[in-house]
Amino acid sequence: MSVAQDAKPILVVEELNVHYDTGKGPAKAVNDVSFSLRPGERLGLIGESGSGKTTMATALMRLTRAPGRIAGGSVKLDGRDILKMSTRELRETRLRDIALIPQGAMSSLNPVMRLEEQMIDAIVAHKPGMRRAELDARVQELLKNVGLAPEVARRYPHELSGGMKQRAAMAIATSLAPKVIVADEPTSALDVVVQRQVMQTLGRLQDGLGAAVVLIGHDMGLIAQFADTVGVMYAGKLVEIGPVRQMIESPKHPYTRLLVDSLPGIEVKRELTGIPGLPPPLVDLPPGCSFNPRCPLAFDRCVRETPLLQQVAPGQSAACHLYPEHAALPPLPPMTRAHQELRP
Amino acid sequence: MSRELLRYLLTRFGQLLLIVFVAVSINFIIPRLLPGDPVQTALARLQATGGAQNVDIQAVSAAYRAKYGLDAPILEQYLNYWLDLFRLDLGVSFANFPEKVSTMIGNALPWSVTLLAVATLIAFSVGSLLGGRLAWPGSGRTIKSIVPLMMILTSIPFYLLAIILIYFFAVVLKWFPPAGGVDTTRIMRLDWATTEDILRHAFLPCLAIILGNVGFWALGMRSQMVSVLGEDYITFAEAKGLHPNRIFVWYGMRNALLAQVTALALSLGSVVSGAVLVEVIFNYPGLGSLLYVAIRGQDYFVIQGVVLMLIVSLAVLLFLVDLIYPLLDPRIRR
Numbered sequence: 001m002s003v004a005q006d007a008k009p010i011l012v013v014e015e016l017n018v019h020y021d022t023g024k025g026p027a028k029a030v031n032d033v034s035f036s037l038r039p040g041e042r043l044g045l046i047g048e049s050g051s052g053k054t055t056m057a058t059a060l061m062r063l064t065r066a067p068g069r070i071a072g073g074s075v076k077l078d079g080r081d082i083l084k085m086s087t088r089e090l091r092e093t094r095l096r097d098i099a100l101i102p103q104g105a106m107s108s109l110n111p112v113m114r115l116e117e118q119m120i121d122a123i124v125a126h127k128p129g130m131r132r133a134e135l136d137a138r139v140q141e142l143l144k145n146v147g148l149a150p151e152v153a154r155r156y157p158h159e160l161s162g163g164m165k166q167r168a169a170m171a172i173a174t175s176l177a178p179k180v181i182v183a184d185e186p187t188s189a190l191d192v193v194v195q196r197q198v199m200q201t202l203g204r205l206q207d208g209l210g211a212a213v214v215l216i217g218h219d220m221g222l223i224a225q226f227a228d229t230v231g232v233m234y235a236g237k238l239v240e241i242g243p244v245r246q247m248i249e250s251p252k253h254p255y256t257r258l259l260v261d262s263l264p265g266i267e268v269k270r271e272l273t274g275i276p277g278l279p280p281p282l283v284d285l286p287p288g289c290s291f292n293p294r295c296p297l298a299f300d301r302c303v304r305e306t307p308l309l310q311q312v313a314p315g316q317s318a319a320c321h322l323y324p325e326h327a328a329l330p331p332l333p334p335m336t337r338a339h340q341e342l343r344p
Numbered sequence: 345m346s347r348e349l350l351r352y353l354l355t356r357f358g359q360l361l362l363i364v365f366v367a368v369s370i371n372f373i374i375p376r377l378l379p380g381d382p383v384q385t386a387l388a389r390l391q392a393t394g395g396a397q398n399v400d401i402q403a404v405s406a407a408y409r410a411k412y413g414l415d416a417p418i419l420e421q422y423l424n425y426w427l428d429l430f431r432l433d434l435g436v437s438f439a440n441f442p443e444k445v446s447t448m449i450g451n452a453l454p455w456s457v458t459l460l461a462v463a464t465l466i467a468f469s470v471g472s473l474l475g476g477r478l479a480w481p482g483s484g485r486t487i488k489s490i491v492p493l494m495m496i497l498t499s500i501p502f503y504l505l506a507i508i509l510i511y512f513f514a515v516v517l518k519w520f521p522p523a524g525g526v527d528t529t530r531i532m533r534l535d536w537a538t539t540e541d542i543l544r545h546a547f548l549p550c551l552a553i554i555l556g557n558v559g560f561w562a563l564g565m566r567s568q569m570v571s572v573l574g575e576d577y578i579t580f581a582e583a584k585g586l587h588p589n590r591i592f593v594w595y596g597m598r599n600a601l602l603a604q605v606t607a608l609a610l611s612l613g614s615v616v617s618g619a620v621l622v623e624v625i626f627n628y629p630g631l632g633s634l635l636y637v638a639i640r641g642q643d644y645f646v647i648q649g650v651v652l653m654l655i656v657s658l659a660v661l662l663f664l665v666d667l668i669y670p671l672l673d674p675r676i677r678r
Contacts, residue, residue: 091585107576110581111674169580
């Protein structure tokens with residue numbers, strides 16, 4: 001689906017902060033993240049485990065639970081700030097305007113309710129007046145849209161396979177034709193064949209609805225296939241964002257470069273490369289750029305000063321001190337001895 | 345009804361029959377393992393305690409011998425025992441000769457069943473609801489402050505609670521009668537006065553059982569609910585924009601109840617034995633009091649009959665819980 005470049009953004013996230021309160025102070029799981037999404041746009045957010053992806057997904061719908069708390073920022077959906085809505089308004093907005101496809105679809109369905117009941121109670125919560133016959137017809141239509149047979153409606157979750165559960169969750173998420181769909185690693189527990197089918201279904205649904213999608217994941221390959229725009233998260237921060245092709249072909253942030261390089265290719269058989277070291281603990285971030293201890297290009301400024309997201313190419317921004325002095329990312333030096341030792 | 349469900353029911357029913365069979369057989373065998381003649385031993389003991397001075401011992405003894413044919417081969421006795429059971433014949437009381445044990449149990453049973461069923465049901469429902477609310481993040485401070493009270497209630501034994509209740513409500517305040525199932529002078533009729541009398545007498549024993557159990561159910565439900573509320577389907581239900589009350593009842597309580605019902609089945613035994621003590625303290629005319637009096641008077645066949653009754657009713661209750669469970673949890677129906 002083509003995205004109108006000049007369309008007004010449907011979702012604007014500004015300086016979003018989510019903290020987990022710990023004994024050692026707040027863990028900044030989402031740290032000053034800003035981005036925006038146009039109608040119909042597919043944004044893929046990628047990051048290692050612990051980079052704040054899922055925390056971000058839940059915060060977008062204000063589903064953050066203690067000990068997590070949204071410490072600041074705004075999430076404006078069509079101009080209205082989700083973080084400032086009354087609980088009633090929030091309830092009405094969820095699913096109708098912004099819907100979640102959960103990470104653990106395996107466990108996201110109520111084990112004691114038939115699938116149709118779980119679909120119907122979602123619809124009825126927003127459209128109380130609907131008649132039973134209309135609801136049944138709608139359930140059938142939704143199941144068909146995600147490629148599930150009509151008789152699945154009468155089943156309980158334990159009678160469905162993993163892929164079917166994920167499809168069922170998608171059917172629920174799209175039941176009110178939301179404007180924004182937040183898909184939190186929708187394929188994380190599925191095998192590759194089912195993963196592919198589920199992603200295709202998600203793409204088809206999104207095309208049909210014209211909804212914008214935030215797809216969260218850790219699989220660069222999967223995200224690259226699906227998304228128009230890719231954002232890379234590291235230690236709670238958005239470190240680079242841009243059109244998918246540019247992000248793969250000419251990443252500007254050293255971390256993105258390393259992520260792309262770690263993708264295994266079919267053509268050239270080589271030793272799998274990873275990124276040496278581990279992400280920093282979120283309660284105790286290194287001074288300056290959070291990536292500096294692992295960055296092969298780090299210099300003195302990186303330790304002193306936190307880089308801000310800045311435009312580095314048309315439509316592409318990166319939070320890195322190499323810019324604007326450099327036009328492109330300099331070649332990464334071969335891994336030094338010190339870096340080798342950082343290898344987990 | 346699916347074939348799986350039918351198989352489940354048949355299996356469970358088979359288990360019920362097996363439990364009853366074993367219970368009845370043990371009830372038959374144990375007395376016969378004792379050295380000597382059970383009738384003679386029992387009568388001798390009764391005589392020694394002076395419990396049956398106005399009874400013609402020889403007549404009782406002869407009646408038993410004729411009735412049970414205690415010299416007959418053991419297998420024949422066993423068969424006869426079963427035949428008697430099918431005729432609901434549990435023998436005759438020593439202490440109240442010639443009253444039949446089945447009549448005595450029949451008189452006591454309705455009192456116990458009603459008291460226990462009502463009290464347990466109230467304690468279970470109120471406790472579970474409280475426990476669910478205790479774990480719910482939306483509940484106020486007031487409700488959360490009752491946790492210590494619940495803990496205190498669970499740790500006080502039944503009978504102590506009963507004595508405290510009698511002291512305050514029957515002795516000091518005189519709001520309720522201290523003992524009995526109904527006024528001794530009352531002629532039982534189906535009218536309001538009789539009903540009120542029965543209810544007034546049942547109130548304190550019922551309250552004792554409720555207070556003794558409610559904390560257990562509340563704390564159990566609370567911990568279940570805490571773990572259920574951490575499940576992904578709760579988050580997804582919130583993401584669907586459901587009303588909190590709907591999430592609480594149909595996503596939270598509904599799932600947390602599964603473990604509660606299992607706990608109910610497991611604790612039925614202790615609930616029954618606790619109720620026996622409460623009945624004794626309130627001199628309530630149920631099975632508990634009957635058993636207590638029978639033990640004190642060494643009224644052998646009454647003890648046997650009541651114990652058999654308790655085992656069988658527990659087995660039936662467990663069977664009922666097993667019947668309810670697949671209705672609550674579709675995963676069990678397979």
